Amino acid sequence: AELFAREGADLVLAARRLEKLKEVEAYALSQGVRAISVATDVSRPEDCRNLVAAAVEAFGRIDVLVNNAGIDDKNMSITNCDQAMWDKVISTDQDSVYYMMKETLPHMEKAGRGSIVNISSIGATRSNAGISYTAAKMAVIGMTKNVAIQFAGTGIRCNAVCPGPTETAIFDPANTAS
Numbered sequence: 490a491e492l493f494a495r496e497g498a499d500l501v502l503a504a505r506r507l508e509k510l511k512e513v514e515a516y517a518l519s520q521g522v523r524a525i526s527v528a529t530d531v532s533r534p535e536d537c538r539n540l541v542a543a544a545v546e547a548f549g550r551i552d553v554l555v556n557n558a559g560i561d562d563k564n565m566s567i568t569n570c571d572q573a574m575w576d577k578v579i580s581t582d583q584d585s586v587y588y589m590m591k592e593t594l595p596h597m598e599k600a601g602r603g604s605i606v607n608i609s610s611i612g613a614t615r616s617n618a619g620i621s622y623t624a625a626k627m628a629v630i631g632m633t634k635n636v637a638i639q640f641a642g643t644g645i646r647c648n649a650v651c652p653g654p655t656e657t658a659i660f661d662p663a664n665t666a667s
Contacts, residue, residue: 494520498553501544503529523548531558531585532577541592550600554593556586556629557608562619575621582625586632594636594645602644607633611653626651 490500494517502510502517502524510526517524527543529536544551562570562578586607597603612618613626633649640647 491516493517493553494522494524497522499548500524501540501547501551502526503531503540504558505530531556531589532580534588537585537588537592541589541596545596551593551596552600552603554589554597554603554605555608556589556606558582558585559608559610559626562621565619565621567620570620578619578621579625582622583628586629590632590636590647594640597645598640598643603646605633605636605645605647607647607649609633609649609651611651614651 490502490513493500497520499522500514500517502513503526504510505528507526507528510528514524514526525543525547527540529540531537531540541551558581560578560581562574565574590605590607593603593605597605607629609629610618610622610626612623613630616623616627618626630649630651633647636647
C-alpha cells in the first residue's frame with residue numbers, strides 16, 4: 490500500500506483492525522493521495538460487498554485489486570488439522586479471494602480494464618506448508634488462472650504472486666505446531 494501511495498495511487502485499505510489501517514492511511518495522505526480505511530473481514534462475503542461499494546462510492550471505479558489477506562495453519566498435518574482450523578484458513582486465504590474478485594470484476598468489466606493481483610505462496614507450489622494453507626493457496630493459483638482465461642482480451646488482467654518466507658507474524662515461533 491505504501492508503494493502504491495508513493496507511486497500516486499489513491500487507496501482503499503481494508504483489514505479487520507481499523508487502528509492498523511489508520512497508520513497506513515496517514516502515510517498515504519502524506520504522499521498527497523486520497524485514501525480511505527474500511528474495517529473488513531474478507532472471510533465474510535457481506536464485508537467484501539461493503540468494501541467494494543465503499544471503494545466505488547469514494548473513487549468511482551476500481552483499477553487494481555490486491556488480495557493479500559492470509560493466515561497460517563501452524564504447518565499442521567492433515568491428521569492434526571481440526572475442522573475449525575481448516576475452516577478458518579480456507580475462509581481467509583481462499584474464499585476471500587473469490588469474494589473480492591466476484592464483487593470487483595463487474596466494476597472492472599464496466600470500465601473495460603483492471604488488474605487483479607492475488608497473493609498465493611511458495612507453500613502452494615512446493616506443498617511444504619500445513620494442509621489447509623497449502624490447499625487454500627493452491628486454490629488461489631487455480632482461481633487466478635481461471636479468471637485470467639475468462640477475461641483474456643478484455644483489458645482485465647489477473648495474476649498471482651507466490652512469495653517465499655517473509656518476515657511477518659506468521660513466522661513467529663509461537664505459530665509453529667507443537
